[in-house]
Amino acid sequence: ASILEQREGELIRFRWHRDHDQHACFEFVIHHSELTGGKSLEIIDYITPDEAEDTEHFWNNLIGRLRLSLGVPE
Template sequence: MTEKTKIRLEFPINCSPKVLFNRLSSASGLTEWFADDVKVKGNFFTFIWEGAEQQAEKTQHKEDRLVRFNWVDEEDSYFEFRISKDELTGDVSLIVIDFSDEDETEETANLWNSQIADLKHILGC
């Protein structure tokens, strides 16, 4: 098994943490921008892309601040969304934490850039 590289990306997002959090933590919100379809059973989310399924367990959930999904079929592999709000300026940022093989970090970052562009478009920001 190859060692995964941790990727941390930050995106300024011009909307309220509450609205953003719903798009990051619910099946309907994630279906709008992240996957073709999302099914939920308890804390288990099944993400569907072009007919392929991947299952993750929602292991952390802090309202309007953080959600983490651990991939069921990959040990110690997860992706996480953190919402950061600057106390002084009120600026909201979305921080994405993910893991990829070392030779795929740029490809993974590009994929997130594309996904977050879709999310911003849906949010109208």
């Protein structure tokens, strides 16, 4: 994937090399809560409706692996 945009500690946006649609990208956004001091990760994937089911499984698998490696319960 190629980086399209990056803001240190806030956002990174990518486009897959194999994707010919210039508007198809995905991004990770880190949200900071001033109230709790916590952070959350938002993943946004710009896809077509026919890709929704496969893409959901793809990200759920990756998030599950991330949680496991961090020791975070589901």
